[in-house]
Amino acid sequence: MFAVVSSPGAVPHDLAQALDSWLASYGLDRQVHTLPHAVILAAPSRCAIGARTVLDGWIDNCSELGTELGVSSENPAAIYDAALARWGVYADRHVVGQYVAATVFDSGDIRLSRSPLAAPPVHWTCHGGLVIAGTLPTLFPRLGIALELDLDRVADLLAIDHGCEPGASHYLGIERLRQGAIAEVGRDRTRVEHWYGPDCIADIAVSTDAETLEQTEALLGEACRAALSRSKRPVTSLSGGLDSPLVASELLAQMPDEQRLPSITFVPGPDWHGRDHVGKVGDEWPAVQRFAAMHPRLDPHRADGSIGEFDHKFREIAALAGTLNPGLAHFGPHHGVWQKARDLGCDWLFGAGFGNQTISRDGRWAYAQYLRELKWGEMIRALRGRTYDHRSLPHKLLALSVLPNLPQKLRSVIKGTLRPERRDGLQWASLLSREARERFRKRAEKRRSHPEWEGFSYAASREEALRRDLRAQDHEANEITVALELHYGLRYHDITTYRPLAEFCFGLPTEQFMRQGEHRSLARRLAKGRMPESQRTSTLYGAPMPDWHARLKNRREELLQQVDALGRSAAVRSLLDIDRMRTMLEQLPDEHPQDQFVDMPYIQGLPMALVTAQFIAMSEGRNDI
Structure with a gap:
């Protein structure tokens, strides 16, 4: 600083x-x-x-x-x-x-x-x-x-x-x-x-798959060596997926043979129902244990699952950062990882949060690209490769291949016709007041922008995917990271943001990430011999905040009281739809919904609105909200 x-x-x-x-x-x-x-x-x-x-x-x-x-x-x-x-x-x-x-x-x-x-x-x-x-x-x-x-x-x-x-x-x-x-x-x-920006990225001329794999591995090794050179007591976050295990295995390969590497894995809270959404896995600890069995120098640890409320330590971290990132409402479970890293006496916490945009890119823009290029066979194989997606093939074709190639406004009309309850994506996914929504619409019209959920589709090309990734990476989480480092007394580094590695992956052609219906092809080839085959070939995704329903249900009365207090701030009243927040809590389903679109306003809109209200109260110097 x-x-x-x-x-x-x-x-x-x-x-x-x-x-x-x-x-x-x-x-x-x-x-x-x-x-x-x-x-x-x-x-x-x-x-x-x-x-x-x-x-x-x-x-x-x-x-x-x-x-x-x-x-x-x-x-x-x-x-x-x-x-x-x-x-x-x-x-x-x-x-x-x-x-x-x-x-x-x-x-x-x-x-x-x-x-x-x-x-x-x-x-x-x-x-x-x-x-x-x-x-x-x-x-x-x-x-x-x-x-x-x-x-x-x-x-x-x-x-x-x-x-x-x-x-x-x-x-x-x-x-x-x-x-x-x-x-x-x-x-x-x-x-x-x-x-x-994207114009800085050069296309990578690929001669053979073996050469691509060799160069990717070399750059991942560079990234890990550079990170390790700054750390005396490293620890890495570890999931049951592809990117963080790839980083963990490479860290071990770059460390002295006698050195051990601790890892930390988030686990759901004790009240989690234990059921997964289709295509998602809530508890990745069993997969981590199997991965650790292949790497005797890895010491796996579980984070404290009781830590995970959406507003856990929000005020402390926001006060240190001096700024707001509503996405911090999704950070609660990660505090358990940071706390465990501090308890272990580590000086650096390594992650792979940018892995899905680099070494573990899934190439989902290929659905639309193959349609434009009339590569029907590749397109059908890619759509069928989504084994976790139970929609019919025609439905996938419309949603994943056709819609991304259409203008955003037309996409929004089509999706609103198919899902009338989500026609107004701004009202559906956010908890902005009507006044705030109207003001937003005027600003958005002037700058020709729109909420992400209105007419949302995957990118239609590799270039568009890169533009989105770079824009999404440029946010206020940097201040939050500094605040977390100050609070927990250690440093953080996402190894997959190492620029030579990232730019190499950005420049690779689509076929390195999507081929013959296999998503994340590059990562899966990198993973051979580094993790169990069941993990390397799995198409499951880690579920973000799988225990959100149990946590909200346990705190419903407390949160209703908090919502009732929001009206004390004129700024909060002008910005947020307090009545809808109260209704959502009162009508919280008794059981965890199995439709992720029912989940979304609860996982995203409500917690983000609540932490935003707390930040506004902090900026006003009040503690009664």
Whole structure:
């Protein structure tokens, strides 16, 4: 974490003290770097400071860049300074890592940069002649800058509208930098360039399957070695699927033979009914045990299943992050994994959350692609390969091959005709008030966007899938990750976001992921010999929050009281449909529904609305909601 303040003259002493108190409030050590017109304050346990740059995160190709740039220092900030001097605005294209950097120019302007795919966050504003930038928005109140919540931005998040500005700040007058972007911030002007996107990805020319597999394995090995080089006591999250077991097996292969690797698996709570939705598995622990039997140096652990409420530690984490991500309502079970990692004394928690977009891509855009290319046989095999999908073949053909090739508005009309109760996807999936929905519709019409659930379909091409993946990856979870690291006292890294590995997978042709009806073909080929055959060939998906019904049912009366209190806040009343929230709780089915579309408003809409209301109450300084 860091803070940078640039001033036309000397930075006032009391302001520097305020920066120090901000980092001290997180229990972090501090290092001060003073420049003629700026002060940089950073936590050296997380950051590196160079001549004019502070860098939070890491550079994976530090030694290679040092050699190329003639820099002997291993300080990532010094390497970054040298990269800026050599390549200027193109420096970040050469730097591989996960970082946010702030560089102070002689003019007093501050250059901010975030790496693509994953990076710590950064926010900035200009106030009273000062340029101020910091990791988290909690910095600004320390400097006397009030935070005013942008309720329209919050509504966009609840609507799950990926067409709005991704990664925008939740506060009026405060800016937030996207991943893969650069901002040059001055007192008189600001220039922002989002340089990273699908156009940066080159097609990979595949000669043979064996060569593709060999290169993928080599890049996965690179990713794991780079991650392990930063950790003394690593632990990895582990499911019964494909991506995290692939990462775990490669971590073991890259570790010394005498070293053991602990893993942690989420398990449902004690009140879970034990029944799975079609195509889903709720308890992945048995599969993990079978996987562990193949890897004697793996020490599997279960997370505490009693930890998993949608609002578990929400206020603590949101207060540390200073920002809202409604998706945090789905994070409750993951606290058990972080808690277990801390209990085990680990310093880094590794994951594979981006695996479904990289090594374990399923190639679902092929349904629509094969229809356009008139590859009827491949299309039918792909549709029939969805063995967990019990719809008829004509139904699958319409939903998965035809609809993605149609305009969104036409898709929405067709899906609304077939499912009238979900014609208004905004009202169905979100808990926005009618007033908030009307305001949202006007904004969405102006920017030509829409809620994700209206006319939803899989991507129609590999390029569209990549655009969606990059946009979905650029969100406020970065602030939440920093807050979790601070709360639990360890670091987190998703190994599948290693840029060379991700970009290689992005550039592979469809046939590497979908062939002869086999989904996730690349991952399944990678998995040979690394996991049991029953796991390698399984088409089941892990069920998110499989015990949601039992948890809501156990807390229904408590949550009804909470909903009744929401009306005390005018902002909450204007944003959320409190009456519908109450009705949903009162009419909660006695048994867990077996229709996932009945589940969706309960799994997504209701918990997201409740945590959002809590965050609004926090921003208003009240604790009666």
